[in-house]
Amino acid sequence: MTTLLLSDLHLPNTPSPLREGFLRFLHGPAAKADAIYLLGDIFEYWIGDDVGIAEYAAEVASLRALSEAGVRLYFMRGNRDFLLGPGFAKATRGRLLPDPSVIEFDGLRALLGHGDLWCTGDKAYQRWRRFSRNRLAQWLFLQLPIERRRAIAGDLRGKSREHKRYKPEDIMDVDPEVIVRTMREHGVARLIHGHTHRPADHQLRVGNHRAQRIVLADWREDRMEYLVAEDGQLRRVQLPPAG
Numbered sequence: 001m002t003t004l005l006l007s008d009l010h011l012p013n014t015p016s017p018l019r020e021g022f023l024r025f026l027h028g029p030a031a032k033a034d035a036i037y038l039l040g041d042i043f044e045y046w047i048g049d050d051v052g053i054a055e056y057a058a059e060v061a062s063l064r065a066l067s068e069a070g071v072r073l074y075f076m077r078g079n080r081d082f083l084l085g086p087g088f089a090k091a092t093r094g095r096l097l098p099d100p101s102v103i104e105f106d107g108l109r110a111l112l113g114h115g116d117l118w119c120t121g122d123k124a125y126q127r128w129r130r131f132s133r134n135r136l137a138q139w140l141f142l143q144l145p146i147e148r149r150r151a152i153a154g155d156l157r158g159k160s161r162e163h164k165r166y167k168p169e170d171i172m173d174v175d176p177e178v179i180v181r182t183m184r185e186h187g188v189a190r191l192i193h194g195h196t197h198r199p200a201d202h203q204l205r206v207g208n209h210r211a212q213r214i215v216l217a218d219w220r221e222d223r224m225e226y227l228v229a230e231d232g233q234l235r236r237v238q239l240p241p242a243g
Helices: 017-027 049-055 057-068 086-092 123-132 135-142 146-166 176-186
Strands: 002-006 035-038 072-075 101-105 108-113 190-193 200-206 209-215 225-230 233-238
Touching: 017 057, 049 057, 049 086, 049 146, 057 072, 057 086, 072 086, 108 176, 123 135, 135 146, 176 190, 176 200, 176 209
Parallel strands: 002 035, 035 072, 108 190, 190 209
Antiparallel strands: 002 225, 101 108, 200 209, 225 233
């Protein structure tokens, strides 16, 4: 059994090498997999299923084709695409997972999450996260005209970039104590997440047991990486360049 995990592609809604790379991934390695987990921020922003499904028509069609061919698709919302909804799940024939979720695949058991939930040092962001996940706030946003939603999303992205310039690096990473406590609560020795754009394999201890935290790589034009779970092992793989 082969399972692929990836996150933080940040695909724009205009043509780009990232989108071309994702389509190559879907038509290549993904087509040979048994299951794929997309752990959030696959899209740069998602202002509603009514808009995103059309803007990302090629990606949605390719995902649906994979699902119809028997590849199991699982999605987790990120901090950029937290409005992924049932329309997207229906269009791709994938399944939206709660964040976090304990998953077992190919003899491995892991807690999967986007990762932003555990960046508890960034108090301002956690307040925004709670607000943005509020169902009433989401419903009200989705009633706005499309161009108004697009303008708000663009303004939020700009403010986020500006705020990051002045935030200490450590508060934008996960809190180690929260990670250990979360893993203990879920009874896992392995955690896989994205969000922080700091790909690494961390060895730690949860109680008296060895544990592992794997941070997925964010995608860049020169680095399109995904995690492969196969034969009880995990390995990072780079998507080969086009051609």
